[in-house]
Amino acid sequence: MAYENYRYKRKAAQCSACPLDGGCKVWGLSGIQKPQVVLLGEAPGEVEDAQGEPFVGPAGKWLRKAVKYTDLPYYSLHKTNVISCRPPGNNIESTEGWEAKEHCRPGLLQELKDVGAKVIVPLGAHATHALGIEGSISKVRGSIYPLKWTDGKLHPVEEGSYDVLAVPTFHPSFIMRGQIKQESTWINDLIKAFELVTKKYKPPRENFKLFPTASEIVETLNWLAKEKKRIGVDIEATSLIAHRAELIVTGIAWSGEDAISIPHISQYGRQLWKPSDEKKINAALRKVLKVCPTVFQNALYDTRVLEARGFPVRNVEHDILLLDHAINPELPHGLGQIVSRYGNTPFWKDAVVGNASRMIDMDPRTLRLYNARDAVVLLQCLDPMLKDLKKFASPTVYHDISIGLIPPCQEMMNNGLPISKSRLQKFRSDVQAQVEAVDKQIHEEFELPATFNLSSGAHIRWLLYGIEPPNFKKKKQQLAEYTAPGSNKKTNTKAYRKLLGDIEAIRQTQPLIYVVKPAKTESGQSAIDKQQMMRLTVALNNRLNEIENLKRRTKKHEDEKRRLYKLQRFIELFHQYQDRSKVLSTYTSYEIGPDGRVHFPYKIHGTYTGRLASGDKKKLGVGNAQNIPYEARKLFKAQKGWKFLQADYSNLELRVLAYVSEDDVLLKAFADYDAGHGDKPHAVNAKNLFNIDESHPDWKSRYNLAKRYIFGRNYGGSLRGIYEKIMQEDPTLTLTFNQFKEIDRRYRSLHPQYDKWYNETVSTVKKTRKLTNAFGRVRYFQGQENEIVREGLNFPIQSVAADVMNYALIELYHKVYKRDDCLLMGMVHDSVLLEVREDALSDIAPIVRTALERTFDIFGHKVSFPIDIEVGDDWYNVEEWTG
DNA sequence: CAAATACGCGCG
DNA sequence: AAAGCGCGCGTATTTG
Numbered sequence: 030m031a032y033e034n035y036r037y038k039r040k041a042a043q044c045s046a047c048p049l050d051g052g053c054k055v056w057g058l059s060g061i062q063k064p065q066v067v068l069l070g071e072a073p074g075e076v077e078d079a080q081g082e083p084f085v086g087p088a089g090k091w092l093r094k095a096v097k098y099t100d101l102p103y104y105s106l107h108k109t110n111v112i113s114c115r116p117p118g119n120n121i122e123s124t125e126g127w128e129a130k131e132h133c134r135p136g137l138l139q140e141l142k143d144v145g146a147k148v149i150v151p152l153g154a155h156a157t158h159a160l161g162i163e164g165s166i167s168k169v170r171g172s173i174y175p176l177k178w179t180d181g182k183l184h185p186v187e188e189g190s191y192d193v194l195a196v197p198t199f200h201p202s203f204i205m206r207g208q209i210k211q212e213s214t215w216i217n218d219l220i221k222a223f224e225l226v227t228k229k230y231k232p233p234r235e236n237f238k239l240f241p242t243a244s245e246i247v248e249t250l251n252w253l254a255k256e257k258k259r260i261g262v263d264i265e266a267t268s269l270i271a272h273r274a275e276l277i278v279t280g281i282a283w284s285g286e287d288a289i290s291i292p293h294i295s296q297y298g299r300q301l302w303k304p305s306d307e308k309k310i311n312a313a314l315r316k317v318l319k320v321c322p323t324v325f326q327n328a329l330y331d332t333r334v335l336e337a338r339g340f341p342v343r344n345v346e347h348d349i350l351l352l353d354h355a356i357n358p359e360l361p362h363g364l365g366q367i368v369s370r371y372g373n374t375p376f377w378k379d380a381v382v383g384n385a386s387r388m389i390d391m392d393p394r395t396l397r398l399y400n401a402r403d404a405v406v407l408l409q410c411l412d413p414m415l416k417d418l419k420k421f422a423s424p425t426v427y428h429d430i431s432i433g434l435i436p437p438c439q440e441m442m443n444n445g446l447p448i449s450k451s452r453l454q455k456f457r458s459d460v461q462a463q464v465e466a467v468d469k470q471i472h473e474e475f476e477l478p479a480t481f482n483l484s485s486g487a488h489i490r491w492l493l494y495g496i497e498p499p500n501f502k503k504k505k506q507q508l509a510e511y512t513a514p515g516s517n518k519k520t521n522t523k524a525y526r527k528l529l530g531d532i533e534a535i536r537q538t539q540p541l542i543y544v545v546k547p548a549k550t551e552s553g554q555s556a557i558d559k560q561q562m563m564r565l566t567v568a569l570n571n572r573l574n575e576i577e578n579l580k581r582r583t584k585k586h587e588d589e590k591r592r593l594y595k596l597q598r599f600i601e602l603f604h605q606y607q608d609r610s611k612v613l614s615t616y617t618s619y620e621i622g623p624d625g626r627v628h629f630p631y632k633i634h635g636t637y638t639g640r641l642a643s644g645d646k647k648k649l650g651v652g653n654a655q656n657i658p659y660e661a662r663k664l665f666k667a668q669k670g671w672k673f674l675q676a677d678y679s680n681l682e683l684r685v686l687a688y689v690s691e692d693d694v695l696l697k698a699f700a701d702y703d704a705g706h707g708d709k710p711h712a713v714n715a716k717n718l719f720n721i722d723e724s725h726p727d728w729k730s731r732y733n734l735a736k737r738y739i740f741g742r743n744y745g746g747s748l749r750g751i752y753e754k755i756m757q758e759d760p761t762l763t764l765t766f767n768q769f770k771e772i773d774r775r776y777r778s779l780h781p782q783y784d785k786w787y788n789e790t791v792s793t794v795k796k797t798r799k800l801t802n803a804f805g806r807v808r809y810f811q812g813q814e815n816e817i818v819r820e821g822l823n824f825p826i827q828s829v830a831a832d833v834m835n836y837a838l839i840e841l842y843h844k845v846y847k848r849d850d851c852l853l854m855g856m857v858h859d860s861v862l863l864e865v866r867e868d869a870l871s872d873i874a875p876i877v878r879t880a881l882e883r884t885f886d887i888f889g890h891k892v893s894f895p896i897d898i899e900v901g902d903d904w905y906n907v908e909e910w911t912g
Numbered sequence: 913c914a915a916a917t918a919c920g921c922g923c924g
Numbered sequence: 925a926a927a928g929c930g931c932g933c934g935t936a937t938t939t940g
Contacts, residue, residue, distance in 0.1 A: 484935055486919065500938085550919065551927090558920055611921060614934050636930060640924085644932045653932045656923035682924090744928035751928075815926070823929040827924090831930090858924040858930085 035059050037144065039113060039136030047132035048125040049114040055083055056113070057140055060104030065226040067141060067149045068092070069156040070110040071121050071200060072129075078115040083108040088201040092152075095201070098216045099223045107144050111137060111159045121155055134159070138183060141193075149176070149193055150222045153200030160195050161185055164376070170198045171218045171369025172376045173230065194230055196222035212811060214360065217370050233374045235405070238289040239397040243306035249289050250281075250313035254320050258283045259346065261324045261407030264331050265388050265400050269648050271333040272622065277389055278397055279314065279335075280404035285372070288401040292393070315340055322346035324407045326364050328435055329633065333442065345435055349407050352414045354634035355427035357809050362634055364403065371417075372409035377402045423805035430804075430835045431633055437842035437853065438631040438641070444852040445626035446654070446904070447864065448619060449666040456664060457617040464609045471602050475595075478537040480530035483606050489557050491535050492599075493565075495542045496555055501535065504528055545569075559607070560757060562600045567760045569593045616661040620650045627665075629654035629855060638824060639806050639831040640858055655857045662904035667864055674851075674870065675899045675907050676877050677860040678834070683710060684894055685829045686743060688887045689803060690786035694779060703895060711736045717779055718772055730762060738772065742787075743826060745819030748773055787822065794821030802828045803887045833885060833894055834859060841880035845873070862904065871912050874898055 037057035044053055055073040068084070076086030084092055096103045112133045116126035137159065141149065151157040154166040161184040162174050175191030176183050183193070198218035204211055238245060253260060261282035266274035275294055282288035291314060292301055302310065318340050324347040325331050332342040353362045360366070365378045377399060388396065418424055468483060475492075482488050487498040498504075508528050510516060545568040547555035555561075573593050576586050619627045630649050635642025644653030667673050680699075687695035694717070701707025708716070715735040716722055725731070734755060741751030752769045756762060777784040794800055794817055798810045802825050810817035838856060845851050850869035855862040861881070865873045882893045901907035 482936085486936070498937095552918065554919080556919090607920080611934080615922070615932095635932090638930060640930065642931055646933065653923080656921085656932070658922055661922095741928055744930095746928035747926080750926085754928080819928060820930095827930060830924095860924085 035062055035064075037107075037109065037140050039133065039140055041139040042113065042136030043132040047114070047129050049112070049116060049129045053113045053136070054078060054115075055081055055110065057107060057109030057144070058083055059107035059144075060102075064105060064107035064144060065147045066101060066105070066223060067107045067109065067144055067146045069141075069149055069151045069159070070108070071153055071155045072110050072112045072119070072126065073115045074119050075115070077110075083110055084201075088205060091201040091205050095204075095212075095216045095219055099220050101223045101226070107146060109137075109140060111156050130155070130159070135181075138181060141183065142178065142181075147193065148222055148225045149195045150219065151195060151197045153203065156200070157195075157197040160197075162195060162197060166197060166199065168365065168376050168378065171196070171214070171221065171366075173221075173225065173373070174375065175230070175232065188232065194222075194225050196225070198222070213357070213809070214366070214370070221370075231373060233409075234286045235401070236287045237398065237401040237405075239394060239401060241289055241291075243302055243310060246289065246291055247309050247313045250291075250310075250317045253281070253283060254313070254316045257320055257322070259322045259324065259408070260317065261288075261404045261411075262318075262331065262342075263326065263400055263403035263407070264334060265396060266334050267387070267389055269330065270650065271330075271337045274334045274337065276334065276338050278400050280397070280400040281317070282401070282404035282408050285405050285409035288404045290397040290401055292397070294389075311339070318342045320344075324349065324411055326350050326403065326407060327634075329438055329442075329631075332435075333439055345432065347407075347411060348432060348435070349410055349414065350634050351431040352411075352418060352427060355431050355806075356414065356417050356422045357807075358634075358637045358639075359809060359811055364406065367410055367414075368406045371413045372406045374402055374406050374409065421809075422807045423801075426639075426804060426806045426832075430639065430806075430832060430839075433839040434633045434641070434835060436846070437838050438633060440842055440846055440853050441631055441855050442628055444854050444864070445622060445624070445628035446665045446854050446862070447626050447668055448621055448664055449903075450621070450625070452664050452666065453617070453619070456661070457613075460609060460613045460617055464606070464613050467602060467605045467609060471599070471606060474602070475599060476539075478533050481534040481538060482530070483603070484610065485531075485534075486554070486557060487531070488534050488538075489603070490555055492538055493542070493557065493596075494547060494555055497535065498531070501532075504531060508532055559604065562604060563757050563760075566597065566600055567757070569596055570760075612658060612661065615652075616658055619652070619664075627651065627654075631856075636831075637808055637820075638828040639802075639835060640827065641831075641835075641856065654855050657904075659905060663906070665904040667902055671864050671866050672870060672900050672902065673904055673907055674863045674865045674873065674877065674910070675860055675901075675904070676863075676881055676896045677899070678830075678881070678894050678896050680710065681830045681833065681859045681894055682743065682826050683739070684892075685833070685887075686783075686826050688890050688892055689825050689829060690783045691888065692780050692783040692786070695783070711739070714739060714776075718775055730759060733759065734762070734764070734772075738776070743823065745822035790822055790825065791818050794818060800824050802832070804829065804832045806832060829887070830859065834861075836885070837861075837881045837883060840883060841877060844876050844880055848873075865900075870900060870910070874900075874910055874912065 035058070039053050042053055055077050070083060073083065074086045074088065077083055093103050096106070112121065112126070112129040113136070114129060116123050116129060120126055121130070149160065151160055151162070157166055157169060160176060162169055174185045174195045174197070176193050176195050177186045177190070178192050196218060199211060199215045204215055238249070241249070263280045265277045267277060268274040277292070277294060279291040279293065280288055281291065291310065294301065318335065320343070322344050323342060325345060326348070327350045328342070328345045328348045332345060335342055349364070349367060350362055353360065353367050365376055368374055369376070418427055471477065471483060472479070472481065490496045491498070511525055511528070545565055548561050548564070550556050573590065576582065576590055579586065622628050628651060629643055630645045630651055632642040632645070643655045644651070646652045665673070683695070684699055686692070687699055695710060698707060698710040698713040702710060707713070712732060715732040718735055719731045721728060721731060737755050737758070738751060741754065748770060749766070752766050756764070790800070794810055795814060798817065799807060800810070800821055801807050806828050808824050808828070810820060812820070834856065838861060841861065842853060845853055845863070850866040851873045852864045853861070854864055861877070863873065863877065877898065878896060881896045884891050884893045898910040899907035900910040
């Protein structure tokens with residue numbers, strides 16, 4: 030389409046005084062005479078500078094692509110920058126850049142005024158700040174800011190009339206440079222901004238009763254209960270830990286605009302309510318939470334606190350967090366983020382805490398306003414979110430699974446796992462001694478200075494490879510500054526000691542260097558992980574063999590041999606150190622509740638696949654229940670007269686793979702095995718692939734090879750990658766890559782359905798960037814193609830396995846939660862853990878079996894997944910239940 | 913000095 | 925250019 034370009038040269042800019050003095054080289058530009066939207070960038074880059082047009086470089090390419098998702102054509106937008114000339118090194122943060130911003134400002138403002146668009150979209154922090162909008166871009170993005178002209182300047186207004194609307198969002202180069210996960214948020218922001226051209230902007234009305242009287246509260250609550258209104262609920266409490274948390278204020282909203290604050294305890298030591306009034310308020314609140322359908326943001330936590338304070342919540346109808354997760358699990362789910370997409374309250378989260386260090390010390394008006402906003406936004410977002418849920422995702426997954434999981438998760442969190450304090454104490458001191466012993470051993474054997482820190486990657490890199498830390502020169506310089514004559518720097522500070530230690534450790538340590546090109550980590554450092562140690566070990570053993578087989582060995586060879594043995598020994602001890610110190614630091618201390626149990630947290634929205642996540646050490650002080658090493662499971666011991674019962678799905682993911690890919694061979698292998706007349710499916714694979722059986726001398730290694738191959742494929746591994754992994758784990762294996770490729774060809778020809786499923790999944794994820802699992806759960810893939818292909822191959826398997834467990838867990842919960850002879854305590858992806866009174870084991874075991882082995886419909890197959898039940902005194906010593 | 917990033921590793 | 929998936933947490937180190 031041919032259209033004329035309308036260029037805008039900044040007449041008001043003070044170019045002669047500007048260090049860039051490009052003579053306003055890159056003009057503002059639009060394809061129509063009266064553009065309604067301004068896209069405001071930062072500064073021209075190389076391509077822009079050369080062509081004299083804004084957004085014609087790589088960032089512009091991303092921008093054009095994003096604008097395609099909106100209702101406005103790219104040419105109709107006025108494109109311009111905060112500064113019109115290219116700063117040195119493309120860096121607007123440079124001195125020249127800062128100065129240019131000042132000199133360009135009058136021109137920029139005049140340009141914005143002359144263009145007279147309805148909406149300005151500042152891209153990135155600099156553009157946003159240029160409009161007078163404060164705060165970090167990740168927080169203010171997506172909010173609508175009404176701006177007004179006063180004295181030739183543009184500034185945000187809280188209320189009243191406005192001249193233009195601004196919707197800040199990310200700069201395209203931010204997305205381009207790796208923040209691809211933010212792309213859909215970014216596009217959403219642009220859509221939202223452009224819609225303001227035709228949609229009437231409705232500023233948020235806030236009918237908040239922040240300081241109601243007792244009778245106003247009771248009246249309002251009674252009315253809500255009588256009408257059974259749907260309410261948005263948000264609480265502020267003194268702690269996130271349920272048994273410690275005191276309620277400060279509860280905000281209740283009954284529309285996107287109306288809310289009331291219900292303060293519970295006094296702030297600033299004032300007596301809040303007369304006891305008689307408090308009683309009435311509490312009764313009314315209890316009633317409301319009993320009869321009204323409620324909407325929460327993360328009901329899992331708020332309802333736990335409410336329940337602990339005597340306000341049980343009967344009807345959680347919606348949870349905005351779970352809703353957002355069900356719609357698009359890869360998006361960030363903070364309430365601010367959600368509201369920027371679905372609500373109309375501008376970003377308000379900065380208000381929280383403020384100068385006060387604790388919620389309760391906040392100014393009451395600020396706290397209550399914040400709390401009321403948290404409540405109303407839930408109802409603002411709900412309907413548009415439900416629409417998106419239906420359009421883009423699965424209402425069933427949200428209602429039946431996500432919401433359904435709230436009670437079982439709360440049950441597991443409330444029940445927790447009983448822990449033996451005496452075992453814990455002994456375990457801790459044992460592991461501590463082990464760490465100290467191996468640490469001492471390494472320092473002695475390798476004559477390392479005391480300052481050599483085995484936990485420091487930099488020190489280890491020096492020792493193994495002789496690679497100095499990248500900042501080593503700088504450190505030496507800093508040290509010199511400390512000791513320089515006349516220096517006023519104190520040499521007894523922590524920073525100084527650290528500096529000195531690092532330098533000493535390196536100076537006094539002789540590297541072991543054995544030249545094997547170390548693998549690189551993501552940021553380009555030399556790897557020092559287990560895998561790399563394995564590689565080193567293989568290489569040095571080869572070299573030792575080589576030397577051993579030499580006809581003539583010189584003294585040089587003998588020296589080399591000694592060095593190699595030394596390195597071998599170091600790797601052995603270092604591995605022990607890594608292993609022991611990991612256990613010591615992570616698994617020898619637990620936050621134990623007043624009931625002597627560890628209340629591990631669970632999150633329903635924590636993963637992209639629908640698995641539960643566990644742990645919230647930072648906020649709740651309790652870690653992850655799902656990665657506790659076996660040795661530490663001994664710490665969790667049943668109360669007297671009770672037993673641990675663990676139910677595990679057997680080969681869940683592989684079974685799911687069989688059904689999802691409809692792989693006849695695998696399905697038959699499972700069917701035979703379950704009927705009691707067949708080998709384990711992995712054994713069937715091994716037999717098919719290698720034409721051998723258990724009697725063959727290589728059986729064991731071939732069996733493992735087959736297993737690892739399937740496992741690697743299941744996660745989208747490349748053939749080369751799987752091959753290398755296999756060779757590292759079993760260096761004795763004689764297998765060339767070509768032979769391995771042949772195995773792969775053979776497997777695929779033996780499993781045509783699997784092969785077809787694999788190819789179809791890859792092409793679907795590439796084409797649509799969306800997959801829907803057998804239960805309707807969706808995932809939108811954001812990322813590079815090769816990355817999302819691997820994730821895509823895994824998603825239909827891992828997510829279906831997760832949902833099998835989710836449904837089963839919900840069913841199990843409903844069967845056991847009322848019983849006083851058993852407690853649902855935890856789950857680890859494909860297993861559940863209960864504490865059962867000994868005399869009830871024979872009752873409970875079949876209940877667990879029935880719930881977990883319930884039938885599912887997977888692509889028309891009526892299927893059930895078999896479990897193993899184990900029972901024991903603690904979590905480690907569980908054995909197959911035969912009773 | 914707190915927050916953010918990098919690396920490595922426990923579990924499934 | 926190639927990278928096996930999904931998590932949370934500890935230590936070291938850099939960043940603001």
